Amino acid sequence: MSGGALQRLRGLLDRHVVGHDSAKQALLLALLSREHVYLEGPPGTAKTRMAELVAGGSGLSFFFYQLHRDTRMAELVGDVVLERRPLDEGDGERIAQRIEPGGVLSCEVCVLDDISRAPGEALNVLLRVLNERRFGERELPLMTAIATGNPVSDEYYNEPLDPAHLDRFALQLRVDSLLQADPPEAARALLERFASGEVREQPEVEPVLSRAELASLQQAVGEVEVPGRVKDSLLEILRSLVADYGCDDPAALLTDRSFLVKAVKLLRGRALLAGRRTVEPEDLAVLHWMTRFRVPEAAHEALPELIGKTLGKRR
Amino acid sequence: MNPLRSLREALDERVAGQEQAKEALILAVLARQHVYLEGPPGCGKSLLAAELAHHVAAEAVAVSLHRDTRRAELLGETALRRRRVDGGERLSEELRPGALLTARVVLIDDLFRAPPTLLASLLRLLSERRWEGRALALETAVATATPGPAVSAAALDSLLDGFGFQIRLSGLVAGGDWSAARRLLDATAAERSAPRWTPALRAELQQRARRVEIGRGAREAWWRLARRWPDAFRGLSDRRFSRVLADALRAHAFWRGRERADAADLRVLRYLLGRRLDAETAVELERSVEEIAGELGEAPPAGRGQGRAKAAGWGGSGSKGAEPVEILDLALPRNRIGPSRRTDPVDVGLLLRALRGTSQRGSAQVRDDPGGAPRQYRELRRLDELADADPVDAALFAEARLPERPRVHRRQRQDAAGELALLRDVSASMEGRLHRWAAGLADALVRYAARRRSRVAYVEFDHRARRYRCDSRFLHRGYARLLGQLERAEPGGRTNYQAPLRAALEELEHAPGADRQVVMLTDGLPVAGDPEVLSERRLARRLGVRVHTVFVGLGPCPPVLDRLSRETGGRGFLARPGPGGGMGLRERPAAAGARA
Numbered sequence: 025m026s027g028g029a030l031q032r033l034r035g036l037l038d039r040h041v042v043g044h045d046s047a048k049q050a051l052l053l054a055l056l057s058r059e060h061v062y063l064e065g066p067p068g069t070a071k072t073r074m075a076e077l078v079a080g081g082s083g084l085s086f087f088f089y090q091l092h093r094d095t096r097m098a099e100l101v102g103d104v105v106l107e108r109r110p111l112d113e114g115d116g117e118r119i120a121q122r123i124e125p126g127g128v129l130s131c132e133v134c135v136l137d138d139i140s141r142a143p144g145e146a147l148n149v150l151l152r153v154l155n156e157r158r159f160g161e162r163e164l165p166l167m168t169a170i171a172t173g174n175p176v177s178d179e180y181y182n183e184p185l186d187p188a189h190l191d192r193f194a195l196q197l198r199v200d201s202l203l204q205a206d207p208p209e210a211a212r213a214l215l216e217r218f219a220s221g222e223v224r225e226q227p228e229v230e231p232v233l234s235r236a237e238l239a240s241l242q243q244a245v246g247e248v249e250v251p252g253r254v255k256d257s258l259l260e261i262l263r264s265l266v267a268d269y270g271c272d273d274p275a276a277l278l279t280d281r282s283f284l285v286k287a288v289k290l291l292r293g294r295a296l297l298a299g300r301r302t303v304e305p306e307d308l309a310v311l312h313w314m315t316r317f318r319v320p321e322a323a324h325e326a327l328p329e330l331i332g333k334t335l336g337k338r339r
Numbered sequence: 340m341n342p343l344r345s346l347r348e349a350l351d352e353r354v355a356g357q358e359q360a361k362e363a364l365i366l367a368v369l370a371r372q373h374v375y376l377e378g379p380p381g382c383g384k385s386l387l388a389a390e391l392a393h394h395v396a397a398e399a400v401a402v403s404l405h406r407d408t409r410r411a412e413l414l415g416e417t418a419l420r421r422r423r424v425d426g427g428e429r430l431s432e433e434l435r436p437g438a439l440l441t442a443r444v445v446l447i448d449d450l451f452r453a454p455p456t457l458l459a460s461l462l463r464l465l466s467e468r469r470w471e472g473r474a475l476a477l478e479t480a481v482a483t484a485t486p487g488p489a490v491s492a493a494a495l496d497s498l499l500d501g502f503g504f505q506i507r508l509s510g511l512v513a514g515g516d517w518s519a520a521r522r523l524l525d526a527t528a529a530e531r532s533a534p535r536w537t538p539a540l541r542a543e544l545q546q547r548a549r550r551v552e553i554g555r556g557a558r559e560a561w562w563r564l565a566r567r568w569p570d571a572f573r574g575l576s577d578r579r580f581s582r583v584l585a586d587a588l589r590a591h592a593f594w595r596g597r598e599r600a601d602a603a604d605l606r607v608l609r610y611l612l613g614r615r616l617d618a619e620t621a622v623e624l625e626r627s628v629e630e631i632a633g634e635l636g637e638a639p640p641a642g643r644g645q646g647r648a649k650a651a652g653w654g655g656s657g658s659k660g661a662e663p664v665e666i667l668d669l670a671l672p673r674n675r676i677g678p679s680r681r682t683d684p685v686d687v688g689l690l691l692r693a694l695r696g697t698s699q700r701g702s703a704q705v706r707d708d709p710g711g712a713p714r715q716y717r718e719l720r721r722l723d724e725l726a727d728a729d730p731v732d733a734a735l736f737a738e739a740r741l742p743e744r745p746r747v748h749r750r751q752r753q754d755a756a757g758e759l760a761l762l763r764d765v766s767a768s769m770e771g772r773l774h775r776w777a778a779g780l781a782d783a784l785v786r787y788a789a790r791r792r793s794r795v796a797y798v799e800f801d802h803r804a805r806r807y808r809c810d811s812r813f814l815h816r817g818y819a820r821l822l823g824q825l826e827r828a829e830p831g832g833r834t835n836y837q838a839p840l841r842a843a844l845e846e847l848e849h850a851p852g853a854d855r856q857v858v859m860l861t862d863g864l865p866v867a868g869d870p871e872v873l874s875e876r877r878l879a880r881r882l883g884v885r886v887h888t889v890f891v892g893l894g895p896c897p898p899v900l901d902r903l904s905r906e907t908g909g910r911g912f913l914a915r916p917g918p919g920g921g922m923g924l925r926e927r928p929a930a931a932g933a934r935a
C-alpha cells in the first residue's frame with residue numbers, strides 16, 4: 025500500500041501552510057473517502073490555499089471557482105451554446121440549447137471558494153449536483169468538493185448559509201486564526217516562515233501523487249475492518265446526542281445518511297490515514313469533524329468529552 | 340537620481356503634505372499590495388492615487404463606484420458570438436474583459452458607495468487576485484473612502500482584509516499640518532510632469548525589494564510587538580500578519596536603501612494598522628518599535644520616525660449605562676418555522692400595517708434576483724436567459740431576424756429589509772390571558788419579520804432585561820429559534836422600561852440601515868429604572884428608530900408610552916378584550932398626537 029503517497033501530500037501541505045492540523049487531516053480524509061469538505065473561517069487563514077494545494081497536489085483534474093453574488097449555474101457547469109441546424113428531412117430548422125460540459129461536470133476535485141457569497145438558488149442546485157454526483161443523465165467524475173466560507177459577521181454584506189446546505193459536506197470544520205490562537209507558537213512559526221523567504225507562492229502546484237496511487241488508497245478504505253464494538257460506541261454516542269443534547273429535532277441534521285453511512289466511511293478513512301487496517305475506537309474522533317454545523321454549538325463542543333466518556337465506559 | 344526619491348518628489352509637485360500617505364503608497368507599489376485610504380472628502384486621497392499611478396507608469400484604471408454600479412462595469416460585458424459550424428450555426432457568449440481584469444493599477448473611488456453585495460464581491464476579487472482560475476495582472480489597487488459604514492469593527496476588518504495597507508488621513512487644516520497648508524496656499528497650478536518610472540523600472544524595483552532579507556532582529560521585534568500589543572494586532576488576519584507584513588518590511592528596508600530589514604523597519608506597521616489605530620496608540624506603538632530596536636541593539640534610523648500620527652476625532656465610544664441587562668442565547672434546535680400553534684387568534688393587522696406604513700419610507704429595496712418575480716423587460720445578456728425571454732422575440736432572434744437581442748424578464752425581489760427589535764414584558768402581572776395575548780402579538784411580529792427577511796432582536800424584560808442572541812448575534816434571522824423562545828417565556832418579576840429600551844437601542848445603534856423599529860409590549864407601570872426613559876427617548880430620536888408601544892391590559896396606559904411613541908414617530912396601541920372576548924387592538928390617539 026502506498027501510505028507514502030499520503031505522506032507526500034501531507035508534506036506538501038505542511039511545506040506551504042503552518043498549523044491547521046485538523047483541517048489538513050480532514051482534507052486528506054475527504055480525498056481518501058471521496059467525501060466533500062467545508063472549511064469555515066475568517067479571511068486570510070489559508071483556507072483557499074489549503075484547498076488549492078490538495079487539489080493541485082493530488083494530480084487530479086480540478087476546477088477552481090470563486091462564488092459571488094451573481095454566480096449562475098451556467099458558469100459552474102460549462103458554457104451554454106445555441107445551435108441551429110437544418111433538419112435532415114424537409115426544409116425546417118432545429119434550434120437547440122445545450123451545455124458544453126465543463127466546470128464541476130468534468131473535474132475530479134473542485135474548489136468552491138466562498139460559498140457563503142453565492143445566491144441561494146445557484147447554491148441549491150450546485151449542492152444538489154455535488155451530493156448526487158450526477159447532472160441529468162451524466163455521472164460526474166467528481167471525487168471531492170472542497171468549499172470554503174466566511175463566518176457571517178455581518179449580514180449587511182453576506183447572507184447566512186442555510187444549515188441544510190451544509191449537510192452536503194460530510195466533513196465540516198472551522199479554521200481559526202493562528203495569531204489569535206492561545207498557544208502562540210504557531211503564529212511565531214508563521215512569522216518565521218514568511219520572514220525566511222523560503223516560501224515563494226506560485227499558483228501552480230506540482231502533483232505529488234499519481235492517480236493510480238490514489239485509486240488504490242481509495243479502494244483500500246473500503247477494505248478496512250470496522251469492529252462491532254466501534255459500531256456500538258457510535259450508536260451510543262448518537263443516542264446520547266439525541267437524548268442529552270437536544271439533537272432530536274427532526275430538522276436537526278443528525279441524518280442517517282451522514283451518521284450511519286458516511287461516518288463509517290470516514291472511520292475507515294481515518295484508520296487508513298493512521299496506517300491501520302482496522303478501525304479503533306479512537307477513530308471515533310472523526311465525528312467531531314462532522315458536527316460543527318449540524319448540532320447545537322454546545323453539543324458540538326461537548327462531543328470530545330462525550331466520546332471519551334463512552335469509550336471509558338466500554339473499557 | 341535615485342528612482343525612489345524621484346518618485347517621492349514627483350508626488351510633492353502637486354500634493355502638499357500627507358507624508359504618510361505618500362510613503363505608504365510607494366511602499367505598496369513596491370510590495371504589490373492594495374491600499375485602503377480613509378479620510379474626509381477633499382483631503383487629496385483621489386488626487387494622490389492618480390498621481391501615483393501616473394508616475395509609476397502603470398496602466399491604471401479608475402473606477403468610481405455609485406449606488407447602481409453593475410458587476411459588468413467592472414468585469415466586462417458579455418458579448419454574443421455567432422459562428423458557422425458544419426452546416427449550421429452556433430451562438431455562444433464570451434466575456435470582453437473589462438477594467439478590473441486587465442489593469443495593473445486600479446483606483447477605486449468612494450468604496451462604500453457601491454451596493455453592499457457588489458462591494459463584497461469586488462473586494463473578494465481584489466484580495467484573491469484571480470478570476471475564473473486566471474490570475475489577474477493587478478498589482479496594486481488603491482481604494483479611497485470616507486469613514487466606513489456602520490458595521491461592527493470585526494465585520495469591517497474582515498471586509499477590508501484584502502487591503503494589505505490601510506491608513507487614515509486627515510485634511511491639512513484639521514490635522515494641523517500648517518506648513519503644508521501654507522505650501523498649498525502658495526501653490527500655482529502645476530502641470531503634471533512626465534512619469535518618473537517606466538514599467539520595466541517598476542518591475543525591477545519590485546523584484547529587488549522582494550529580495551531583501553529579513554534579519555533576526557526584525558523577526559524578534561516583530562514577535563515582541565505582537566505579544567506586547569495584542570489589541571492592535573487583533574485587526575490583522577494571519578495573512579496580513581505574516582505574508583503582508585513580511586513584504587511590507589522588505590519594501591520598507593529597500594526604500595531606506597538597505598538589503599536587510601531590521602527591527603526599525605517595523606515602523607511600517609503603521610501602514611498596516613493605520614485605519615484602526617487612534618493617534619495615541621499609533622505614537623506609542625512607534626515608541627515601542629524604537630524601544631525594542633534599542634533592546635535588540637538595533638538603533639532606530641536617523642531622520643525618520645518623527646511619526647506624526649495625527650488623526651481626526653476618533654474618540655472612544657461613550658461609556659455604557661450600568662443597566663441590569665443580561666445576555667442569553669436562544670435555545671436550539673434550529674428547526675424550520677412551523678405553522679402557528681396559537682389557539683387564540685389574534686388580529687394584529689393594525690399593528691402590521693403600522694410597521695409596513697413606516698417601513699415604506701425606509702430602505703425596502705428591490706433588487707435583481709434570478710429567483711424573483713418578473714417585473715419588467717430588459718435586454719438579454721446571457722444565452723442561458725433565453726428560457727426567460729419573450730417567446731416571439733426569442734424565436735425571431737434564433738432565426739437571426741431580430742436586429743437586437745430579445746427581451747427577457749427582469750426578475751426582481753424585495754430585498755431583505757429593516758430591523759425589528761421586539762421588547763416583551765414578562766413581569767408577574769402578565770399572566771393568563773394577557774400573557775397569551777402578548778405571546779400571540781410577538782408571534783405574529785416575528786412571522787411578519789420572517790416574511791420580509793428583516794432581522795430581529797428580542798429582549799424579554801421584567802425589572803431586568805434579557806437580551807437573546809442567536810449564534811452570538813443580537814440582530815439575526817433565527818426566526819424559528821425565536822418563535823421557540825416566545826413559547827417558553829414565563830411571567831415573573833416587576834417592570835422596568837429603561838433596561839429593555841437601552842438594550843435594544845444599543846444594538847440598533849450598530850446596525851446599518853434606515854428602517855429600524857422597536858415594538859414594546861407591556862402591561863405594567865415602570866417601578867424600576869428611569870420611569871420617564873429620558874435618555875432612551877433621546878437616543879431613539881437621534882438614531883431615527885421608531886418605537887411602537889402596545890399596552891396590553893385593562894388599566895390606564897402610562898403616558899410615558901404615548902410620549903415615547905409620539906416623539907420617535909412610532910405608533911401606540913391598546914390591546915383590550917374585544918367583542919368576542921378575544922383580543923382587540925386599537926390605536927391610542929394620545930400616542931399619535933402631533934406627529935410631523
Ligand SMILES: Nc1ncnc2c1ncn2[C@@H]1O[C@H](COP(=O)(O)OP(=O)(O)O)[C@@H](O)[C@H]1O
Pocket residue numbers: 040041042043044065066067068069070071072073074172202214225577578579581582
Ligand atoms: N497558516 C498559514 N500558513 C501559511 N500561510 C498562511 C497561513 N495563514 C495565512 N497564510 C497566508 O495568507 C494567504 C491567504 O490565505 P487564503 O488561503 O487566501 O485565506 P482564506 O482563504 O482563508 O481567506 C496564504 O496564501 C498565505 O500566504
Ligand SMILES: [Mg+2]
Pocket residue numbers: 068071072073137138172
Ligand atoms: Mg479564501
